[in-house]
Amino acid sequence: AQTVTQSQPEMSVQEAExxxxxxxxDTSESDYYLxxxxxxxxxxxxxxxRQEAYKQQNATENRFSVNFQKxxxxxxxxxxxxxxxxxxxxxxxxxxxxxxxxxxxFGTGTSLTVIP
Amino acid sequence: xxxxTQTPRxxxxxxxxxxxxxxxxxxxxxxxxxxxQTPGQGLQFLFEYFSETQRNKGNFPGRFSGRQFSNSRSEMxxxxxxxxxxxxxxxxxxxxSRITDTQYFGPGTxxxxx
Numbered sequence: 478a479q480t481v482t483q484s485q486p487e488m489s490v491q492e493a494e495x496x497x498x499x500x501x502x503d504t505s506e507s508d509y510y511l512x513x514x515x516x517x518x519x520x521x522x523x524x525x526x527r528q529e530a531y532k533q534q535n536a537t538e539n540r541f542s543v544n545f546q547k548x549x550x551x552x553x554x555x556x557x558x559x560x561x562x563x564x565x566x567x568x569x570x571x572x573x574x575x576x577x578x579x580x581x582x583f584g585t586g587t588s589l590t591v592i593p
Numbered sequence: 594x595x596x597x598t599q600t601p602r603x604x605x606x607x608x609x610x611x612x613x614x615x616x617x618x619x620x621x622x623x624x625x626x627x628x629x630q631t632p633g634q635g636l637q638f639l640f641e642y643f644s645e646t647q648r649n650k651g652n653f654p655g656r657f658s659g660r661q662f663s664n665s666r667s668e669m670x671x672x673x674x675x676x677x678x679x680x681x682x683x684x685x686x687x688x689x690s691r692i693t694d695t696q697y698f699g700p701g702t703x704x705x706x707x
Contacts, residue, residue, distance in 0.1 A: 524696075
């Protein structure tokens with residue numbers, strides 16, 4: 478089965494600074510998608526950013542960008558100019574094709590604290 | 594468009610009882626997935642329904658079941674509740690069930706089993 482590992486249970490960052498959340502995954506598939514989801518204290522999961530494995534260019538959404546290293550099976554999330562509203566649990570997720578039945582696999586999450 | 598809605602938001606049950614949770618997807622979405630979220634295990638995939646058919650199933654016992662109606666609304670049922678079933682149950686919908694589809698999550702149902 479596919480596995481997604483987030484090795485940092487907790488992270489903190491000063492407001493306006495940059496923080497990077499790590500994620501590694503294990504797969505034998507060549508075509509898949511990777512996602513970062515944010516879950517604020519209100520509990521509604523929100524998609525932050527996604528990356529198609531066949532694209533070499535790293536995805537970017539405003540202050541959020543990823544560093545996708547396909548050979549290393551690494552997918553980190555960089556948050557620039559951190560804001561108080563970025564405080565949340567962040568989940569890395571993998572979605573593959575036939576082998577995994579298209580289902581999502583999530584990491585255990587990283588709790589991000591933003592310090593004013 | 595209205596987002597994914599889940600009812601009820603909070604539920605308290607006792608061991609041995611059964612429970613039914615409901616999920617209404619975003620209008621036009623035909624795929625609904627269910628997840629169990631616990632502090633130690635993170636999000637665990639339960640099952641996915643697409644056009645009233647179960648498309649995928651995670652590694653959960655048969656006490657966990659679900660169904661989807663013709664209007665894409667979905668229900669999840671847990672029978673013979675155990676203490677370990679206490680969790681946040683999240684529902685997510687997507688347009689269809691392609692690998693490219695983004696899942697949109699509901700606020701969840703917090704189930705407490707006493």
